[in-house]
Amino acid sequence: EVFTSTQDLQQVFLVERNLVDALAKYLIKAETRLGRIRRYLQEYEAVRTDMGWTSSPEDMAMSGNKAFIESDQHPDSTSNAYNNATLDSNSDFNPTESDSSSNNIDVVGASSETSSPDSFDEALLEKLAGNPLHTFHLMKRLTVYWKHIDAQVLQEEWNGVLRALFGDLGPQQPQYLLPADEDLQGAAQALVRLHHVYGLNMSSMVRGDIWGVQSSAELSAQDCLYMGKHSFNLGHYAQSVEWFSEAFNLAGFEHNQTISQDQVSEFLNTALKAHEEAQTQFQQQIQQEQEQRGYPDILTIENVAGSTENNENQWHTTLPHPSAITDLKDDLPNGFKYNSPNDDETNFFDLCRGNTLLTPEALSTLHCRYEHRGSKFLLLMPAKVEYHHPSPAGLVTFHDVLSDAETIAIKKLAHPVMVRAMVQGVEGKGNTVSSTRTSKVAWLDESLDPLMDRISRRIEQLTGLSMDQTREHSEMLQVANYGIGGHYNPHHDYLLVDKTPEELANINPREVLMGDRVATFMFYLSDVTRGGATAFPRMGVAVWPKRGSAAFWFNLRRSGAANDHTLHGACPVVHGSKWVSNKWIRERGQFNTRPCSLNPRE
Numbered sequence: 197e198v199f200t201s202t203q204d205l206q207q208v209f210l211v212e213r214n215l216v217d218a219l220a221k222y223l224i225k226a227e228t229r230l231g232r233i234r235r236y237l238q239e240y241e242a243v244r245t246d247m248g249w250t251s252s253p254e255d256m257a258m259s260g261n262k263a264f265i266e267s268d269q270h271p272d273s274t275s276n277a278y279n280n281a282t283l284d285s286n287s288d289f290n291p292t293e294s295d296s297s298s299n300n301i302d303v304v305g306a307s308s309e310t311s312s313p314d315s316f317d318e319a320l321l322e323k324l325a326g327n328p329l330h331t332f333h334l335m336k337r338l339t340v341y342w343k344h345i346d347a348q349v350l351q352e353e354w355n356g357v358l359r360a361l362f363g364d365l366g367p368q369q370p371q372y373l374l375p376a377d378e379d380l381q382g383a384a385q386a387l388v389r390l391h392h393v394y395g396l397n398m399s400s401m402v403r404g405d406i407w408g409v410q411s412s413a414e415l416s417a418q419d420c421l422y423m424g425k426h427s428f429n430l431g432h433y434a435q436s437v438e439w440f441s442e443a444f445n446l447a448g449f450e451h452n453q454t455i456s457q458d459q460v461s462e463f464l465n466t467a468l469k470a471h472e473e474a475q476t477q478f479q480q481q482i483q484q485e486q487e488q489r490g491y492p493d494i495l496t497i498e499n500v501a502g503s504t505e506n507n508e509n510q511w512h513t514t515l516p517h518p519s520a521i522t523d524l525k526d527d528l529p530n531g532f533k534y535n536s537p538n539d540d541e542t543n544f545f546d547l548c549r550g551n552t553l554l555t556p557e558a559l560s561t562l563h564c565r566y567e568h569r570g571s572k573f574l575l576l577m578p579a580k581v582e583y584h585h586p587s588p589a590g591l592v593t594f595h596d597v598l599s600d601a602e603t604i605a606i607k608k609l610a611h612p613v614m615v616r617a618m619v620q621g622v623e624g625k626g627n628t629v630s631s632t633r634t635s636k637v638a639w640l641d642e643s644l645d646p647l648m649d650r651i652s653r654r655i656e657q658l659t660g661l662s663m664d665q666t667r668e669h670s671e672m673l674q675v676a677n678y679g680i681g682g683h684y685n686p687h688h689d690y691l692l693v694d695k696t697p698e699e700l701a702n703i704n705p706r707e708v709l710m711g712d713r714v715a716t717f718m719f720y721l722s723d724v725t726r727g728g729a730t731a732f733p734r735m736g737v738a739v740w741p742k743r744g745s746a747a748f749w750f751n752l753r754r755s756g757a758a759n760d761h762t763l764h765g766a767c768p769v770v771h772g773s774k775w776v777s778n779k780w781i782r783e784r785g786q787f788n789t790r791p792c793s794l795n796p797r798e
């Protein structure tokens with residue numbers, strides 16, 4: 197016993213002091229951990245609200261144990277996971293750098309089967325996945341937040357919960373689609389791109405409103421800082437200034453402060469400086485080019501000041517070349533309302549935003565017609581053809597060429613074999629993944645399903661061209677699905693005609709034998725809520741996705757020369773899911789179906 201001597205009692209007091217010290221330390225650690233869990237649940241609120249799910253995640257995950265959820269403790273913002281993992285550790289504007297000590301788990305998540313509540317609603321889920329803000333937050337939660345929870349919180353009993361959800365192997369099994377760091381970066385880049393291309397209003401955006409579609413997902417000061425870094429790294433200095441300014445403002449009045457204004461100001465100043473320098477450099481470059489080209493005095497820097505952003509983009513073409521403008525005028529007699537037809541970037545962005553570039557006279561020549569296009573099959577049910585451009589070699593849309601059931605069937609066939617889309621490598625060498633094209637694609641062989649053959653026959657009837665795949669007159673059907681902010685920078689579909697002999701030597705000889713992609717027939721397999729047009733900056737025309745319709749154009753002239761006015765790109769998807777399907781028609785098999793011409797301009 198100890199109560200009989202004060203000496204022993206003193207010892208007991210000491211023991212208790214140590215015990216209390218240990219408990220206090222444990223409590224701080226436990227609260228930090230619980231703070232992380234609480235933060236996760238709080239961030240999830242926006243999903244719950246927009247999905248109309250009534251049972252709270254805390255009910256679902258921890259039934260009966262609500263005590264700490266209801267306490268008014270706030271997560272410690274100085275030690276939150278997002279902060280540590282992605283922002284504070286990189287003062288060099290490189291948001292890709294992450295806390296390497298916690299890199300043991302790259303991908304974590306849950307399958308829709310296991311984590312969805314009973315009131316699972318397919319349409320709502322599609323809306324959720326088609327929302328860029330929700331997508332960004334999903335990636336943030338399952339990469340940064342989850343990584344920290346997993347590393348520090350998960351103990352034996354929690355492992356039991358995971359085993360019940362995911363089986364013995366845990367959530368790292370390959371069949372679960374789990375985001376990695378690159379997904380978070382991709383989602384951030386998508387938001388940055390949407391803001392850049394569509395000139396979206398920043399303050400609406402951080403409040404969850406993107407192009408008029410409101411959601412409960414908002415952006416914090418810390419999120420804006422993260423976006424600013426991405427913009428900066430992409431060389432979009434003007435945009436990064438906007439993001440950092442928004443981060444600074446938000447940091448001033450956030451209820452649950454995610455970051456302090458001091459933490460933002462350094463970035464803001466650096467971006468401002470970089471932006472000013474880029475502007476000065478650009479103006480000097482314009483001056484130089486003007487002198488070299490002998491532009492008339494009337495074209496001053498002020499006249500082109502509106503396009504200062506040009507030097508901050510990856511694919512822009514430089515100032516219009518006077519001789520090129522004359523060339524284009526020959527071809528496109530009904531000109532543009534404004535802009536130069538050679539200012540690809542400005543035109544592309546304008547078209548993506550829904551502006552019309554053609555003059556009223558040019559527009560008045562456009563029309564829709566029922567046509568049988570020389571096909572006996574189409575005599576009874578003529579094709580609905582929309583002409584998008586006044587020039588005869590222009591672009592058309594065929595409406596209602598696929599039924600809803602067919603669009604669903606194609607997507608279903610493609611689903612199991614979708615992979616990240618590639619672009620042709622430099623100098624024609626191989627294929628490579630690139631940020632200029634963000635989508636997943638599948639190639640469907642004719643033998644896969646009788647539907648493939650039916651589709652080919654339909655294209656033959658509509659275009660008069662041969663699709664005979666066994667003789668390589670056309671390629672397999674390509675199906676593409678764009679994710680959030682998914683896009684494809686302006687490009688030409690031809691593969692050979694613009695290549696030098698050295699570049700051609702790097703291309704598979706079989707491709708060369710098939711001849712170039714003489715024409716493109718592109719189905720839209722879905723409607724898109726906002727964005728996602730196919731824009732042709734040199735024609736001044738955009739085609740808007742409509743489920744079941746298809747765009748068609750010739751990439752080559754009858755002479756075999758490239759028609760570079762067919763430059764086109766996929767505008768970023770703002771809301772919704774975009775599916776397209778390409779059938780590329782090869783040149784060699786068409787000598788019977790498309791007479792050639794010796795006139796290089798035909």
Ligand SMILES: O=C(O)CCC(=O)C(=O)O
Pocket residue numbers: 676684689728729730731764765766767776778
């Ligand atoms: O998705 C689009 O709108 C365009 C796709 C495209 O140009 C292509 O896949 O080559």
Ligand SMILES: [Fe+2]
Pocket residue numbers: 687688689764
């Ligand atoms: Fe294309």
